[in-house]
Amino acid sequence: MRSKLTKAIFPVAGLGTRFLPATKSVPKEIMTLVDRPLVQYAIDEARAAGIKEFIFVTSRGKGALEDYFDEAPQLERELRKKGKDELLEILKSTNMDSGEIAYTRQNKALGLGHAVWCARRLIGNEPFAVILPDDVIAAEKPCLQQMAEAFRETGGNMVAAMEVPEDKASAYGMLDIKEDHGHMVSTKGMVEKPAPGEQPSNLAVIGRYILTPTVLQKLNKKKTGAGGEIQLTDAIDAARDSGEEVYGFRFDGQRFDCGSKAGFLQATVAFALERAELRDELWDYIYDLVHTAKAAE
Numbered sequence: 001m002r003s004k005l006t007k008a009i010f011p012v013a014g015l016g017t018r019f020l021p022a023t024k025s026v027p028k029e030i031m032t033l034v035d036r037p038l039v040q041y042a043i044d045e046a047r048a049a050g051i052k053e054f055i056f057v058t059s060r061g062k063g064a065l066e067d068y069f070d071e072a073p074q075l076e077r078e079l080r081k082k083g084k085d086e087l088l089e090i091l092k093s094t095n096m097d098s099g100e101i102a103y104t105r106q107n108k109a110l111g112l113g114h115a116v117w118c119a120r121r122l123i124g125n126e127p128f129a130v131i132l133p134d135d136v137i138a139a140e141k142p143c144l145q146q147m148a149e150a151f152r153e154t155g156g157n158m159v160a161a162m163e164v165p166e167d168k169a170s171a172y173g174m175l176d177i178k179e180d181h182g183h184m185v186s187t188k189g190m191v192e193k194p195a196p197g198e199q200p201s202n203l204a205v206i207g208r209y210i211l212t213p214t215v216l217q218k219l220n221k222k223k224t225g226a227g228g229e230i231q232l233t234d235a236i237d238a239a240r241d242s243g244e245e246v247y248g249f250r251f252d253g254q255r256f257d258c259g260s261k262a263g264f265l266q267a268t269v270a271f272a273l274e275r276a277e278l279r280d281e282l283w284d285y286i287y288d289l290v291h292t293a294k295a296a297e
């Protein structure tokens with residue numbers, strides 16, 4: 001029987017330099033879209049996909065991230081006393097049970113592949129998911145859940161995939177397509193950050209993965225790739241080379257690149273417009289902004 005998918009790795013060791021000075025004292029993953037930290041969206045998505053063990057690969061200066069998942073008894077007491085039940089429920093929904101969350105440290109910034117490898121002992125010999133919290137995906141059915149359902153049918157390795165414009169391909173892992181079945185594609189290769197014009201297709205890897213333990217074995221070799229870093233893409237492709245399947249999964253949903261300021265702002269607006277209590281006010285503001293700009297043209 002195929003093993004169940006119950007573990008997910010969240011690589012959160014990055015310095016977040018693109019968001020300095022904010023990230024001088026606040027981990028990037030704690031920055032908020034409306035009123036929820038980036039990492040909460042990732043946790044919720046993993047839970048919806050049936051994940052039971054949440055493994056964070058952290059680094060120095062990520063203390064606020066660990067605190068975020070703790071119970072906050074004093075705060076809870078205050079809210080209870082003031083009868084703020086709705087807020088209390090929201091707050092409690094962010095608590096993680098003891099034992100369902102684990103932290104391991106990436107002591108050197110050697111790349112995404114290395115970060116995932118740092119969690120190898122916590123994974124053991126079963127399939128696992130990787131979620132990059134910078135990639136926020138708005139979807140009716142959460143992206144990893146869509147993938148987990150497809151994975152139950154296919155097994156193998158699976159990466160979330162999305163078409164990107166030609167001039168953006170060198171920012172991504174890019175898939176070399178063997179057969180295209182619409183939602184699912186089988187692959188015959190993967191290239192991390194190809195040189196401009198050298199991408200094998202326009203289908204990019206987005207930060208959701210379901211992987212076999214073979215990928216961890218390939219990472220053991222610690223071979224460096226694009227940018228002198230140990231790349232997850234290369235290890236997945238090596239697993240394919242040794243006979244495993246690697247599928248790309250075109251998910252339903254909209255992906256925001258919250259590793260960039262423009263992407264973060266777009267996600268903020270999109271998620272705020274989804275909220276009944278904010279929609280009208282924000283929409284009026286955007287409408288006025290656009291009309292004033294148009295009138296000035």
Ligand code: G1P
Nearest residue numbers: 112135171172173205206207233
């Ligand atoms: C990482 C992966 C890359 C993937 C991208 C998606 O790159 O290495 O394959 O396409 O995430 O966001 P990064 O954005 O960390 O450079």
